[in-house]
Amino acid sequence: MERRLAAVLAADMVGYSRLMEADEDGVISRQKALRKQLIDPQIALYRGRIVKTTGDGMLAEFASAQDAVRCAVEIQTEMSLLEVEPDENRRIRYRVGINLGDVVFEDDDIYGDGVNVAARLEGLAEPGAVCISDIVHQTVMDRLGVDFRDMGGQRVKNISRPIKVWQWTPSAQPKRETPETALHQRVRFCTSADGVHLAYATIGEGAPVLKAPNWINHIEYEWQSPVWGAFLSEFAKQSCLTRFDQRGNGLSDWDVNEISQERMIDDMLAVADAVELEKFALFGISQGAAFSMRFAATYPERVKCLVLLGGYVRGRLHRGDPEAKRFHEIGHTMIRDGWGSPNTIYRHFFTSTYMPDATPEEAECFDELQRVSTNTENALRILQMNADVDAKEYAAAVQAPTLILHCHGDRAVPVEESRLAARLIPGASFVELPGKNHCMVGGHPGFQEFFDEAMPFLREHAGN
Numbered sequence: 001m002e003r004r005l006a007a008v009l010a011a012d013m014v015g016y017s018r019l020m021e022a023d024e025d026g027v028i029s030r031q032k033a034l035r036k037q038l039i040d041p042q043i044a045l046y047r048g049r050i051v052k053t054t055g056d057g058m059l060a061e062f063a064s065a066q067d068a069v070r071c072a073v074e075i076q077t078e079m080s081l082l083e084v085e086p087d088e089n090r091r092i093r094y095r096v097g098i099n100l101g102d103v104v105f106e107d108d109d110i111y112g113d114g115v116n117v118a119a120r121l122e123g124l125a126e127p128g129a130v131c132i133s134d135i136v137h138q139t140v141m142d143r144l145g146v147d148f149r150d151m152g153g154q155r156v157k158n159i160s161r162p163i164k165v166w167q168w169t170p171s172a173q174p175k176r177e178t179p180e181t182a183l184h185q186r187v188r189f190c191t192s193a194d195g196v197h198l199a200y201a202t203i204g205e206g207a208p209v210l211k212a213p214n215w216i217n218h219i220e221y222e223w224q225s226p227v228w229g230a231f232l233s234e235f236a237k238q239s240c241l242t243r244f245d246q247r248g249n250g251l252s253d254w255d256v257n258e259i260s261q262e263r264m265i266d267d268m269l270a271v272a273d274a275v276e277l278e279k280f281a282l283f284g285i286s287q288g289a290a291f292s293m294r295f296a297a298t299y300p301e302r303v304k305c306l307v308l309l310g311g312y313v314r315g316r317l318h319r320g321d322p323e324a325k326r327f328h329e330i331g332h333t334m335i336r337d338g339w340g341s342p343n344t345i346y347r348h349f350f351t352s353t354y355m356p357d358a359t360p361e362e363a364e365c366f367d368e369l370q371r372v373s374t375n376t377e378n379a380l381r382i383l384q385m386n387a388d389v390d391a392k393e394y395a396a397a398v399q400a401p402t403l404i405l406h407c408h409g410d411r412a413v414p415v416e417e418s419r420l421a422a423r424l425i426p427g428a429s430f431v432e433l434p435g436k437n438h439c440m441v442g443g444h445p446g447f448q449e450f451f452d453e454a455m456p457f458l459r460e461h462a463g464n
Contacts, residue, residue: 097121152220204236
């Protein structure tokens, strides 16, 4: 048995079972040709060694991280030219993950944490893409002439620590500059009442604001998104914003016993205590509005005011609306059948609802944010939790000043839900914003109008 540092490349064919079911002989024949003409020669050219193969993938080791990445990028680039099957679902495409670490060599096989991380990185990659660990990126950055997109820290199965991941794709969008505000963010962890670890971060200066959980989020990767980057930067310019990844997604624990409304309130309290926020403003988007109402009603002594955007009092199963119930059922099916699928249509069901006016780049980035931020099981649990929300009694018990904002054309949550909240919360103010988006996206209607209304309100009611 020998132990040494090595670069490990893990590759896996996308949709192998589906491809084999559709055309077993054709797939085997094409795969053999690709191995003979492209994959094996490239690995040999870059002084790599194929350790083992499976029906749908392989494991290889290299002495140099640069050689491993050059090899993977060239293979994936050439694959996109060779596999031109008209039907995209019939193309052979690989995901590739590369890690540099301590590896155990025994009987022509390799083991260890370095191998496990490479395999998990492969699972995170888009079809046709290459994902590398941060240590690999530090080794190769600016030396290969290709750009890797920062995917932030990622939680992966059977690895207790978050892993910082970078991804290259053949058709990558121009590299986005990370907002300067993000460079000052430091992710920390706290423990909720039931022992679940929560990732949180605080940015900006000014009135203290705690953001409640909403749909799927990732406090690091959101900065790379054109959907969230500009919004968070603007918010942090005018307040001290604390955000956290709700349990089951982002950098917080994924393997948790309970995802429920009660635990969301516990988690908000745990983060507030960890940051030592004695009294603060609450900011709730979408279902985060209902959680904010419940928190404010339960802990009135901790809350200075509430700002609620695109929120609702009642989840889709409590509105008495057949269309809302149908949306929930379709959403459940989309997540169950295709959350991790290379076909973005499943996640795009939510994206097109939340941001009907999104550009292709904005929609693609939001699709990807959802994919990397949680797994199928937890997405289903979060969807069900939100559908079961009924915060009417908590809304009526809110004592703090409240500003409610909602885009008039919002397709994800009807504006009537915010009007209901405004009627239930004593003294609440309601502002209807222009636009159709559920999220506030820079350059779209409603974005600037939101800040024009929300920031003066926060300065008045939450300023120190």
